[in-house]
Amino acid sequence: MKGLNLVLAIAALTTLVSCSESHFKEDKIFAGGVYATAKALNDGKSTYAEYCMPCHGVNGDGNGTSAKGLQVPPRNFKLGQYKFGNVVSGELPHDEDFYKILREGLTGTAMLPWKELSDQQMFNLVQYIKTFAPAKWEGADKKLGDKIVITKDPYGDAHKESAIQRGKEVYHVVAQCWTCHRAYVSHAEFNEMSQKINNKPVTEFDPEMFHIKLQPNDYGYSSLPPEFTYDAVRSAKTVEELYVRLSAGVGGTAMPSWKGTLQDDEIWAVAHYVKYLMDMKTNTASRTKLLETALK
Ligand code: HEC
Ligand code: HEC
Known part of the structure; x- marks a missing residue:
């Protein structure tokens, strides 16, 4: 009897394995007309099982065995929503946006760079990930977001100081x-800037103005807006990358797209200002000075 059970168990296991090996029998067409063969999807699936499943989970729901206790949880791919595309928040990112994240990782999170992946492996993985959210991705009628166009930085290195000053006012x-x-400024300086820009004094100040405030997001947890002189900015290291992130926003979170809300030169200015704050991470003396001045 035991022997028979074993045979049955092995038979069941074999079916499972062979079933998962040839999971996709048909090619698929995704948003933007991206075509993936069944072979690409099956190859993507096995690379995913090896490298990504521990965090992102068997079903792509972000509940992998290594996901427990991670302060920033892995993405739930079933939602078909993403944070760091180079498209306006909420729209579907392009494959290159995913490749950038795979190559560079997301700073300060468990999502590390995957430098060992070949271009073909990245393509296969990205197509496979889309199959977790078929309603968003599958079908030739689905559209990708418009790529954020990087305009010419009106300040550049030559006028960096005035960009930072303007960025501080915009911020x-x-x-x-x-x-x-x-x-990051004192009540007095805030008041001065408000007089200059709005012709209005500020007499009452938000008691929470020097604290970061946790924001609910669409992924089922809360996002901490970064304190730029201390926390990691995940998707941007340069002024240009910050320009893209500010224009795009962070999908599914409270961080809005500023394209259309701010003028283009204001987005560049605030990108310079955020970069200036980020650079204080490695400069303790100027960080302490900035934060102390703000509280005066
Ligand atoms: C050690 C855990 C871990 C592993 C392994 C891992 N990831 Fe992630 N991944 C994360 C975390 C955490 C985030 C969420 C970061 C955030 O929200 O800022 C993430 C986010 C993502 C995103 C979402 C990006 C966006 O714009 O929203 C993609 C796509 C992604 N991972 C793909 C992969 C792929 C493909 C692999 C395998 C090659 C992989 N990840 C392996 C932890 C991991
Ligand atoms: C309504 C709330 C809100 C406002 C207003 C807001 N942000 Fe954010 N911001 C967030 C949240 C929340 C995050 C973190 C999102 C995440 O990664 O989950 C964030 C993230 C960021 C990031 C990091 C992106 C990355 O790659 O990790 C930058 C840079 C940023 N915000 C800049 C700004 C600037 C500059 C402004 C004003 C022009 C601004 N934010 C206004 C909520 C806000």
């Missing part, structure tokens, strides 16, 4: 980024 008075992130 605090025009866009009020501090309502989620935090303020």
